[in-house]
Amino acid sequence: MASKPTTAGIKLPMPIWDLPVRLFHWLLPILMITSYVSVKSDRMDIHVLSGYAVATLLIFRIVWGFIGSDTARFTFFLKSPLAALRHLAHFPRREPDTQVGHNEAGGWMVLGLLGLLVIQAATGLCANDDGETEGPLVKFVGKSLSDQLSKIHDINFKLVMIAVTLHILAVIAYAVVKRHDLVRPMVTGRKRLPAATPAPRMVHPILGLIVLAAAAAIMFVVVKIL
Numbered sequence: 001m002a003s004k005p006t007t008a009g010i011k012l013p014m015p016i017w018d019l020p021v022r023l024f025h026w027l028l029p030i031l032m033i034t035s036y037v038s039v040k041s042d043r044m045d046i047h048v049l050s051g052y053a054v055a056t057l058l059i060f061r062i063v064w065g066f067i068g069s070d071t072a073r074f075t076f077f078l079k080s081p082l083a084a085l086r087h088l089a090h091f092p093r094r095e096p097d098t099q100v101g102h103n104e105a106g107g108w109m110v111l112g113l114l115g116l117l118v119i120q121a122a123t124g125l126c127a128n129d130d131g132e133t134e135g136p137l138v139k140f141v142g143k144s145l146s147d148q149l150s151k152i153h154d155i156n157f158k159l160v161m162i163a164v165t166l167h168i169l170a171v172i173a174y175a176v177v178k179r180h181d182l183v184r185p186m187v188t189g190r191k192r193l194p195a196a197t198p199a200p201r202m203v204h205p206i207l208g209l210i211v212l213a214a215a216a217a218i219m220f221v222v223v224k225i226l
């Protein structure tokens with residue numbers, strides 16, 4: 001008797017990262033390099049603009065974390081710390097990649113990276129360099145608090161760099177230890193997953209564009225109107 005065809009073992013490409021999340025992700029390193037190089041070469045005009053762009057992206061990403069595609073949502077990828085530890089405990093095991101979105105530990109990494117970047121952008125808006133450059137919120141916080149926030153802006157950048165290094169090392173570790181390629185899906189948006197995997201709900205990228213425009217409008221008010 002002929003056996004019934006089954007989908008077990010079949011892998012199909014499935015959309016897991018929407019375009020707004022991917023653009024957000026790859027624009028971040030570009031802007032962070034721009035921010036670093038500009039401050040080191042005394043081009044504070046570029047540094048300030050790059051900072052506004054990072055702040056706009058972060059406002060976008062936080063809103064997208066509530067109304068975006070399933071895999072972008074905080075409620076989808078934030079699991080209990082215990083679940084994260086359990087995930088890390090079987091890290092050395094080589095097993096097929098069936099993950100839709102961030103894994104239990106990766107979710108906390110995302111929260112940490114976003115948190116540090118929010119501190120970086122927010123302190124930048126309140127910072128001054130004892131020269132011609134000051135953030136648009138300095139007039140609200142006053143010089144003395146602005147001086148302290150400028151120091152935090154400086155120290156926090158080092159923390160961001162450490163977190164980004166750990167993030168990249170984690171991606172490399174997944175490739176080497178588990179043979180999981182996390183980078184390709186963050187570029188193409190798609191991942192080959194077992195055919196029976198329930199597909200995440202994806203939101204149309206046009207909504208992402210609307211949220212980005214609203215985030216840019218908020219930054220315009222902060223920079224030019226307040």
Ligand code: HEM
Nearest residue numbers: 021025028029032101102103106110113164171182183186
């Ligand atoms: C300034 C540098 C970087 C920052 C600040 C950063 C930050 C982030 C953030 C916030 C996420 C979560 C994305 C989201 O849900 O919106 C993420 C995910 C990810 N990043 Fe980065 N990233 C950086 C550089 C890189 C680089 C250079 C690579 C490639 C080696 C990379 C590979 C990935 C991958 C593969 C994911 C998805 C991980 C998963 O599958 O759970 N990142 N990154």
